[in-house]
Amino acid sequence: METENKFVTVNGIEVKIGSERNLLELIRKAGIEIPTFCYHSELSIYGACRLCLVDIEGRGVVASCSTPPEPGMVIRTDTREIREMRKINIELLLANHNRECPSCVRSSSCALQDIARRLGVGDIRYKQRIKMQKIDKSSPSLERDPNKCILCGDCVRVCKEVQGIGAIDFAFRGADACVVPAFKRDLGDVECVNCGQCAAVCPTGALIPRQHQDKVWDAIYDPDKIVVAQIAPAVRVALGEYFGFKPGENVSGKLVKALKMMGFDYVYDTCFAADMTIWEEAAEFIKRLENQTDLPMFTSCCPAWVKYAEIYFPEMLPHLSTCRSPQQIFGAVARKVLPGQLGAKPQNITVVSIMPCSAKKYEAQLPKFTQEGNPDVDYVLTTVEVGRMINSMGIKFEELEPEAFDMPFGFATGAGVIFGASGGVMEAALRYVSEKLNGAPMNNLNFKAVRGNATRREATLTVAGRQVSVAIVHGLENARKLIMEQKAGKCKFDFIEVMACPGGCIAGAGQPITHSKKVREQRTTGIYNADKSMQLQKSQDNYMVEQCYQQHLGGCSGCETAHHTLHTGYTDRSGIFKT
Amino acid sequence: MNKKIEEKQDMAAVDRILAENRYSKAKLIAILQAIQEEYRYLSEGVISHVAGVLKLPPAQVYGVATFYAHFSLKPKGKHIFRLCDGTACHVKKSHGILNALYQRLGLSPEKNTTDDMMFTVETVSCLGACGLAPVMIVDGEVYGQVRPEKAVEIVETIIASEKNNQE
Numbered sequence: 192m193e194t195e196n197k198f199v200t201v202n203g204i205e206v207k208i209g210s211e212r213n214l215l216e217l218i219r220k221a222g223i224e225i226p227t228f229c230y231h232s233e234l235s236i237y238g239a240c241r242l243c244l245v246d247i248e249g250r251g252v253v254a255s256c257s258t259p260p261e262p263g264m265v266i267r268t269d270t271r272e273i274r275e276m277r278k279i280n281i282e283l284l285l286a287n288h289n290r291e292c293p294s295c296v297r298s299s300s301c302a303l304q305d306i307a308r309r310l311g312v313g314d315i316r317y318k319q320r321i322k323m324q325k326i327d328k329s330s331p332s333l334e335r336d337p338n339k340c341i342l343c344g345d346c347v348r349v350c351k352e353v354q355g356i357g358a359i360d361f362a363f364r365g366a367d368a369c370v371v372p373a374f375k376r377d378l379g380d381v382e383c384v385n386c387g388q389c390a391a392v393c394p395t396g397a398l399i400p401r402q403h404q405d406k407v408w409d410a411i412y413d414p415d416k417i418v419v420a421q422i423a424p425a426v427r428v429a430l431g432e433y434f435g436f437k438p439g440e441n442v443s444g445k446l447v448k449a450l451k452m453m454g455f456d457y458v459y460d461t462c463f464a465a466d467m468t469i470w471e472e473a474a475e476f477i478k479r480l481e482n483q484t485d486l487p488m489f490t491s492c493c494p495a496w497v498k499y500a501e502i503y504f505p506e507m508l509p510h511l512s513t514c515r516s517p518q519q520i521f522g523a524v525a526r527k528v529l530p531g532q533l534g535a536k537p538q539n540i541t542v543v544s545i546m547p548c549s550a551k552k553y554e555a556q557l558p559k560f561t562q563e564g565n566p567d568v569d570y571v572l573t574t575v576e577v578g579r580m581i582n583s584m585g586i587k588f589e590e591l592e593p594e595a596f597d598m599p600f601g602f603a604t605g606a607g608v609i610f611g612a613s614g615g616v617m618e619a620a621l622r623y624v625s626e627k628l629n630g631a632p633m634n635n636l637n638f639k640a641v642r643g644n645a646t647r648r649e650a651t652l653t654v655a656g657r658q659v660s661v662a663i664v665h666g667l668e669n670a671r672k673l674i675m676e677q678k679a680g681k682c683k684f685d686f687i688e689v690m691a692c693p694g695g696c697i698a699g700a701g702q703p704i705t706h707s708k709k710v711r712e713q714r715t716t717g718i719y720n721a722d723k724s725m726q727l728q729k730s731q732d733n734y735m736v737e738q739c740y741q742q743h744l745g746g747c748s749g750c751e752t753a754h755h756t757l758h759t760g761y762t763d764r765s766g767i768f769k770t
Numbered sequence: 771m772n773k774k775i776e777e778k779q780d781m782a783a784v785d786r787i788l789a790e791n792r793y794s795k796a797k798l799i800a801i802l803q804a805i806q807e808e809y810r811y812l813s814e815g816v817i818s819h820v821a822g823v824l825k826l827p828p829a830q831v832y833g834v835a836t837f838y839a840h841f842s843l844k845p846k847g848k849h850i851f852r853l854c855d856g857t858a859c860h861v862k863k864s865h866g867i868l869n870a871l872y873q874r875l876g877l878s879p880e881k882n883t884t885d886d887m888m889f890t891v892e893t894v895s896c897l898g899a900c901g902l903a904p905v906m907i908v909d910g911e912v913y914g915q916v917r918p919e920k921a922v923e924i925v926e927t928i929i930a931s932e933k934n935n936q937e
Contacts, residue, residue: 356827357827357829360832361833361837362832362836362837372829373817373821373827373831374828768822769818
């Protein structure tokens, strides 16, 4: 075995070969940002965009993403030939691209725009394709514009590899090649679960979350409407990025202030509803644990996961907690409480959610979440949409004085905040379950074992003398594997948390675009810092939640009114594949 | 005859073909070929069924089926004319033959199967018989140095024999 270090030469500088799986990663490590569209470190290598070209002495021009490093390679990342090739590639892509950049929601977060600018593409020497294809707006969560697709396949691979679904794929070939759902159906008619990770990896505006800013402005400008907002936990640690703050910085106070300036009448915290979720969901878990029925119990906060289970594992639906997600709990409670409290007709109260997520748009429009014809949640805005609205008003976000949430639904504990990170719902539930089973108040209820970045984490805890096995997964393909193991008897968990997006809601499709693991970690750190800074850490200590139960929900968690308002049922959607 | 292929297909043959290929995802192309051999095309129902059994996303099977020119997602006629339009055949005026067939059968590049489901006319890129250019395959039989009149004559012969069969 050779023991000495192995090197390649990149633009005349020696670079040590480490564990990089390809030249691209090695060259980037050496400080050269090679442009790419189709390369994502967490997806399989595709080699289609032909931008990561490098010149290897004796070998010529190759794609660095699909070339493993070999000792002694002499690499140039920028020759006249490579520069010209990259430019031509961009020109060809732009010739086929609907270049309505100023009005595109991905303007300024578009990789095509960014790389074209970086490479100095001026003239486009090819004629623009004239024939425009239909924009698919069938999905409540996502919009698909084939005229902006550059066929990098990032969406195809994230859907198949991370989510285990494959709702979209390449079809046809050559000049006719396109990314479409099966049989060219609309996205709203196929097995898409609305997680939006396709939009999160899309380098252009070919896949974007549906936009609802105009509808919210309409409600704000309507003098008859009282417009209330709820802000999801993960939004506060990512919105700042839109305005130049560091990832993970908690900007909830500034966001409350900005929303008030925009004309929102009341601004509440989804974390309050998350605390209430724990009152219901953790109590439900204790009941199942004591009766040993329908275990493992799965969390049900993530609407993409819920739809996934409805499509692929209908037999597991009794295992899902019947508890509504925090967004829908907030909506249901707001619809119940606010008309009386604000002295307004229910139809004159507009409930707006600010969410890190595209699937929440789907969830909010489900017919089961309505009361007397009014949806519990009228509109869902993503983090980025709110950033755009703040910007459009000319508010200098960074200079805002923080403002507090409105009461009573603005009062939350740290347990409600950590819902925003993978493992958070589990930890919040464990803080509740362990104290309840223990029968006496407990301090320092931090469950670090369930935190972390691994796509699957497991822990066995002793709670009041009883062993409780829990698992946390993110990415639906990981959920599928876990379910298969559980079904085969290879593992036996009591409680499983599933989130569709990598790292949980902090990396939802509504968040500012990032492909960096580090940014995701910073957001997660921001969530746990926010938890620490809260006055209370356990949902059961939220006295505003307790008050709400007493005054509006029949007295206590588990009573009939509470159950009717805060729980839901699921639908077998496995028939979606039948023609 | 003249019967349209039933839209709703019996999946028994599909299931047999899947079993013969041991439900292997790796044999997807072979499976689709065998199914097309049986039904002359791949319907949405068949593609969904294959995807479901092989546990592949329907979009992926659709992607494979649309990638290869060999697969047809529309029902094909009983008699299939495959006209070569490779370089050699093209310069030997294969287009004249194509136009003659189109004219005789009322077809076009957009509509390549007759309404009575009797004829399908398609072009292929190269049949590997350039020495015989222009080349055409009709129901598996190769014709070399075809002229437009000859192609139409083949059509007439088939129509006549179909009529005889009916009577």
